[in-house]
Amino acid sequence: MHIAEGFLPVAHCVAWGIASAPFVIHGARAVIQESTKNPESKLLLAAAGAFTFVLSAIKLPSVTGSSSHPTGTGAGAILFKPPVMAFLGTVVLLFQALLLAHGGLTTLGANVFSMAIAGPWAAYAVWRLVRVGKGPMELGVFLAMAVADLVTYCVTSLQLALAYPDPNLLGALAKFAGVFALTQIPLALMEGLVGVLLFRFLVKVAAPELARRGLINTAQKEAAHA
Amino acid sequence: MAHMTALDDAAWQGPWRRVRVGEKVVLSVALLTTALVAPPWPGCALVAMACLVLICGPAHVPPRTLRLAMAAPLPFLVIGGVTVAVVLGGTPTATALFTWGPLWADPATVTKGITVFSRGVAGTLSIMLLATTTPMVDLLTWLRHLRVPAALVEIASLTYRLLFVLLSSALAIRAAQTARLGRPTLATAATAMGALLVRSWTRASRLQAGLEGRGYVDDLTTLAVARRASPTFMATTALVLAGIWLAVVAVSVL
Numbered sequence: 420m421h422i423a424e425g426f427l428p429v430a431h432c433v434a435w436g437i438a439s440a441p442f443v444i445h446g447a448r449a450v451i452q453e454s455t456k457n458p459e460s461k462l463l464l465a466a467a468g469a470f471t472f473v474l475s476a477i478k479l480p481s482v483t484g485s486s487s488h489p490t491g492t493g494a495g496a497i498l499f500k501p502p503v504m505a506f507l508g509t510v511v512l513l514f515q516a517l518l519l520a521h522g523g524l525t526t527l528g529a530n531v532f533s534m535a536i537a538g539p540w541a542a543y544a545v546w547r548l549v550r551v552g553k554g555p556m557e558l559g560v561f562l563a564m565a566v567a568d569l570v571t572y573c574v575t576s577l578q579l580a581l582a583y584p585d586p587n588l589l590g591a592l593a594k595f596a597g598v599f600a601l602t603q604i605p606l607a608l609m610e611g612l613v614g615v616l617l618f619r620f621l622v623k624v625a626a627p628e629l630a631r632r633g634l635i636n637t638a639q640k641e642a643a644h645a
Numbered sequence: 646m647a648h649m650t651a652l653d654d655a656a657w658q659g660p661w662r663r664v665r666v667g668e669k670v671v672l673s674v675a676l677l678t679t680a681l682v683a684p685p686w687p688g689c690a691l692v693a694m695a696c697l698v699l700i701c702g703p704a705h706v707p708p709r710t711l712r713l714a715m716a717a718p719l720p721f722l723v724i725g726g727v728t729v730a731v732v733l734g735g736t737p738t739a740t741a742l743f744t745w746g747p748l749w750a751d752p753a754t755v756t757k758g759i760t761v762f763s764r765g766v767a768g769t770l771s772i773m774l775l776a777t778t779t780p781m782v783d784l785l786t787w788l789r790h791l792r793v794p795a796a797l798v799e800i801a802s803l804t805y806r807l808l809f810v811l812l813s814s815a816l817a818i819r820a821a822q823t824a825r826l827g828r829p830t831l832a833t834a835a836t837a838m839g840a841l842l843v844r845s846w847t848r849a850s851r852l853q854a855g856l857e858g859r860g861y862v863d864d865l866t867t868l869a870v871a872r873r874a875s876p877t878f879m880a881t882t883a884l885v886l887a888g889i890w891l892a893v894v895a896v897s898v899l
Contacts, residue, residue: 423718425768426725426761429681451796461796462856465803466811466849470842472804473811491838510801514808517776517784518653520714524772525677579725583761585754586735590747594733598724609831616835617842625843 420575420603421515421530424523431582436528439509442536446506453503467499468507472514493567494614496539497546497560498632508535533574542567556635560618565611572596572603650809651713652776655706661778665872666787672882673775679886680767683893689763691889696770699885706777714773722765730758781805786869807848814844 427435454461474491495504509531515521522530542563549559576599580591621629629635656662661669680692700706730750737749750758785805789798818837827833853861 421721423721423725423765423769424772425677425680425764425766426722432681447794447797450800451794454796454800461800462803462849462853463846465800465807466845468800468804469807469811470845472808473815473841474838494838506797507804510804513801514781514805516772517781518650518808520652520717520769520773520776523718523768525681525768579728583729583757585732590732590734594728594731598728612831613835613838616832617838620836620839621842624839625846628846 420572420599421512421522421534422526422575422578424516424520424526426523427526427529427578427582429525431578432525432528434528435526435532435578439505439528439531439536442502442505443509443531446502446504446509449502450506464499464503464507467495467503468510471495471507471511490534490538490568490571490610492534492538492571493542493564493610494560494617496542496567497563497634501536501539501543504539505531505535508539511535529575529578533571533578537574538567538571541570556618556622557615560614561611564614565607568603568607568610572599572607575599650812651710652773653780655710655777656780659704659706659778661704662780662783663872664778664875664878666779666783668875668878668882669775669779670787671879672885673771675882675886676774677768677771679889680764680771683889684897685760685763687896688889688893689760689767691892692767693763693770695885695889696767696774700770700774700777704774704778710777711773714777715769718765718769722762722769725765726758726762728758729761730755782867786867790869807845807852810848811841811845815841 450464454464471491492504492508495507499507509527512522512527512530512535513524516523516527545566546559546563549562550556573596576592576596579595580588583591585591585594622635626635676692676696680689683689683692697711700711701708731748732750732754734747735749737744738751738753740751740753741749742751742755743749782802782805785798785802788801789795815837818840822833822837
């Protein structure tokens with residue numbers, strides 16, 4: 420759910436840009452450090468960014484009849500951690516604005532805050548919580564991916580409500596959240612389910628890569644190989 | 646794939662490819678700023694008209710490309726505009742055009758909705774002017790000249806280069822699934838995503854190995870095409886903007 424170009428007042432564009440900047444700078448620093456330490460990781464990070472962008476080409480069945488596509492921010496947060504996703508998400512949103520006309524440049528700060536910061540951080544928090552509580556990987560993945568989408572949608576609704584608050588902010592929030600709930604809530608649940616199937620597939624075909632990232636333990640890796 | 650690369654294809658093929666990136670950025674950002682701050686009538690209408698004339702005229706972008714590109718943001722702008730026009734809660738004013746339960750709208754809220762929609766359309770067209778005339782590679786090279794850290798521009802450049810490889814893989818996967826009469830289901834979407842992720846890792850590792858074999862150490866610097874400043878382009882930019890702002894001032898005075 421991208422806020423289109425020109426949709427937010429100038430003051431809001433600036434405010435969301437300022438709010439996003441520290442996270443993006445922190446992510447950019449993490450990326451620079453990582454690429455200085457391991458120059459080969461640059462290509463893997465680029466591949467992660469390209470993967471997130473190309474997810475727009477994969478169709479999901481949609482409850483409302485329209486075609487939807489996964490956002491991949493939850494999966495990205497689990498695989499690459501939220502700071503890296505803040506930077507990669509910014510690059511992807513910039514590319515989406517200039518190559519697909521999804522989102523915009525003045526609304527980049529607001530879109531980065533909802534899709535590349537709030538969503539991934541919430542997803543990662545849920546993922547860590549489930550893993551620390553010894554919950555199954557599938558549950559963690561489902562909740563992380565669904566929460567990433569839901570938080571993105573809630574934050575976007577809040578951004579729109581703050582920009583156009585009607586007589587009261589709560590009414591505006593309910594209005595925007597209600598309008599987009601029709602597509603966003605089913606999409607979040609759908610992406611959670613797709614995430615579970617995706618990680619099951621990855622455990623089968625890319626177990627060493629997942630183990631290297633600490634997402635599965637050695638026993639799971641050997642079981643996948645067996 | 647065509648619709649996902651349509652804007653980039655137009656940017657590579659258009660005659661404005663030869664214009665300096667900075668000059669196109671100035672034009673696009675100035676129009677965008679006008680769309681955001683000028684009164685919607687006649688400001689946004691004139692910005693939208695100027696963008697349409699420039700894109701389909703001197704920039705030689707096929708109208709079909711523009712129509713395809715606008716298909717993505719338009720539904721959001723329409724739904725968003727209507728949502729802004731309708732108020733939830735509060736007491737309807739005496740001039741309310743309709744009330745339906747807690748929902749109502751009056752001329753002031755409808756004007757606000759139309760204003761938001763107009764700014765959105767004009768702003769999107771302003772950015773489309775840059776997107777359809779400037780390939781991403783040129784923009785990234787321009788960012789490098791603006792001293793954006795090399796490592797960041799490098800990752801963005803590599804991401805851009807890998808996009809097309811992965812995009813064709815994604816579409817090949819989808820075509821293969823369709824050819825086997827597969828409908829879009831959760832399982833096919835998950836398998837496609839998984840196959841794509843694994844393929845992106847493999848491609849990245851192979852690219853890394855290939856580049857290291859050619860002495861790749863820190864960044865893939867490419868030669869930038871030298872472009873001369875175009876006084877005509879800058880004069881046209883100034884004229885277009887001056888015309889729009891003169892019309893805005895004239896309408897507000899009258």
